[in-house]
Amino acid sequence: xxxxxxxxxxxxxxxxxxxxxxxxxxxxxxxxxxxxxxxxxxxxxxxxxxxxxxxxxxxxxxxxxxxxxxxxxxxxxxxxxxxxxxxxxxxxxxxxxxxxxxxxxxxxxxxxxxxxxxxxxxxxxxxxxxxxxxxxxxxxxxxxxxxxxxxxxxxxxxxxxxxxxxxxxxxxxxxxxxxxxxxxxxxxxxxxxxxxxxxxxxxxxxxxxxxxxxxxxxxxxxxxxxxxxxxxxxxxxxxxxxxxxxxxxxxxxxxxxxxxxxxxxxxxxxxxxxxxxxxxxxxxxxxxxxxxxxxxxxxxxxxxxxxxxxxxxxxxxxxxxxxxxxxxxxxxxxxxxxxxxxxxxxxxxxxxxxxxxxxxxxxxxxxxxxxxxxxxxxxxxxxxxxxxxxxxxxxxxxxxxxxxxxxxxxxxxxxxxxxxx
Amino acid sequence: xxxxxxxxxxxxxxxxxxxxxxxxxxxxxxxxxxxxxxxxxxxxxxxxxxxxxxxxxx
Numbered sequence: 001x002x003x004x005x006x007x008x009x010x011x012x013x014x015x016x017x018x019x020x021x022x023x024x025x026x027x028x029x030x031x032x033x034x035x036x037x038x039x040x041x042x043x044x045x046x047x048x049x050x051x052x053x054x055x056x057x058x059x060x061x062x063x064x065x066x067x068x069x070x071x072x073x074x075x076x077x078x079x080x081x082x083x084x085x086x087x088x089x090x091x092x093x094x095x096x097x098x099x100x101x102x103x104x105x106x107x108x109x110x111x112x113x114x115x116x117x118x119x120x121x122x123x124x125x126x127x128x129x130x131x132x133x134x135x136x137x138x139x140x141x142x143x144x145x146x147x148x149x150x151x152x153x154x155x156x157x158x159x160x161x162x163x164x165x166x167x168x169x170x171x172x173x174x175x176x177x178x179x180x181x182x183x184x185x186x187x188x189x190x191x192x193x194x195x196x197x198x199x200x201x202x203x204x205x206x207x208x209x210x211x212x213x214x215x216x217x218x219x220x221x222x223x224x225x226x227x228x229x230x231x232x233x234x235x236x237x238x239x240x241x242x243x244x245x246x247x248x249x250x251x252x253x254x255x256x257x258x259x260x261x262x263x264x265x266x267x268x269x270x271x272x273x274x275x276x277x278x279x280x281x282x283x284x285x286x287x288x289x290x291x292x293x294x295x296x297x298x299x300x301x302x303x304x305x306x307x308x309x310x311x312x313x314x315x316x317x318x319x320x321x322x323x324x325x326x327x328x329x330x331x332x333x334x335x336x337x338x339x340x341x342x343x344x345x346x347x348x349x350x351x352x353x354x355x356x357x358x359x360x361x362x363x364x365x366x367x368x369x370x371x372x373x374x375x376x377x378x379x380x381x382x383x384x385x386x387x388x389x390x391x392x393x394x395x396x397x398x399x400x401x402x403x404x405x406x407x408x409x410x411x412x413x414x415x416x417x418x419x420x421x
Numbered sequence: 422x423x424x425x426x427x428x429x430x431x432x433x434x435x436x437x438x439x440x441x442x443x444x445x446x447x448x449x450x451x452x453x454x455x456x457x458x459x460x461x462x463x464x465x466x467x468x469x470x471x472x473x474x475x476x477x478x479x
Contacts, residue, residue: 004477333443337460370479373471406471413474
């Protein structure tokens with residue numbers, strides 16, 4: 001008779017092999033309403049595990065209201081809040097609609113989504129496009145106005161123009177872009193300068209061939225030139241497709257999702273299906289982009305971008321991007337020790353994602369809740385820092401809270417140890 | 422009173438493995454001593470129930 005541990009090991013091998021064999025390809029950009037399963041005009045999605053609107057942190061709460069106004073569902077903020085509280089607007093996690101969203105993750109019907117498809121597992125992953133830097137942080141109304149102006153531009157210019165260009169290609173494979181970015185000094189979460197150049201390179205000719213309006217072409221190229229984090233949306237959409245392919249494998253203790261909403265950090269575990277395990281979100285150790293900001297202005301850990309650590313990148317491959325150590329007053333030795341510690345809590349190394357300056361060792365991937373609890377080491381997350389009134393004000397590192405993994409381990413044992421007795 | 426011989430340890434090149442606090446390794450490196458640093462910290466106190474669960478799962 002197969003022992004419980006043998007079943008777990010076989011299930012984890014299967015989960016890990018799905019991450020390795022996935023071949024996510026960027027194929028399109030389309031409005032959320034057209035592509036997200038279950039999306040409606042009255043739905044607003046957010047980053048992180050489920051949370052009631054009234055319990056959200058400042059920028060996410062404000063973002064949901066702005067999205068309701070932006071979609072023309074309400075006349076003013078009071079009206080929008082009443083609709084949200086009465087349930088006329090559905091507020092739900094991006095993760096439950098096949099998507100991921102950076103920072104607050106606000107995604108509504110018209111949001112243009114990067115569409116990534118993995119034909120190996122027949123899985124789609126979606127991510128909103130980056131809003132880019134918004135001015136007016138000192139004033140809430142200015143910020144909201146700027147943000148909504150930006151959303152309109154993303155919907156009417158960037159999404160359609162880039163979507164057309166991408167459709168004219170055979171699709172742009174995401175894993176080779178990530179592998180190349182690692183060689184160029186990215187860890188593919190906080191640093192995406194190399195990856196964004198690779199994408200810009202891949203898009204230049206298709207844009208030139210498909211966009212006949214020089215003014216629009218100029219605007220799009222200017223956006224791609226300035227937004228050094230652009231490739232992260234594609235990596236995140238690919239990460240979502242890859243991680244979703246590892247879900248629902250009975251007996252697997254591998255983490256299939258990690259995300260944060262600024263209040264709680266949540267994980268899912270392959271063998272435990274769609275159940276969330278949450279704990280309070282951590283503060284972020286890092287640097288602020290201006291001396292006017294401090295911890296007092298910062299929201300705790302927020303965003304779905306920790307899908308990157310879920311697939312073994314970001315904090316797990318920190319040594320690939322030594323420059324990021326400046327955010328935490330660290331060193332290259334510190335970065336390598338972080339990678340080595342992530343090797344202790346993961347199932348294996350993905351050789352497709354190599355860390356050049358660590359003798360081309362593979363990315364430590366496939367977080368095992370048993371190993372996390374045993375070693376009392378949780379995943380290191382590289383992340384941006386959000387302002388309580390909205391906008392990105394810094395970057396740094398944090399850790400997933402231990403209690404998520406402890407709760408998951410207890411639930412796993414309750415489900416599977418009884419079955420095996 | 423007999424004079425003790427110096428330890429042979431001090432007559433050869435040091436081979437040092439430092440376990441834990443890396444300040445000690447760094448201090449030796451500054452004196453041109455080769456050091457292999459092993460990251461380690463004492464295991465934190467764990468919940469007994471979680472450790473018991475791991476006995477059957479790992």
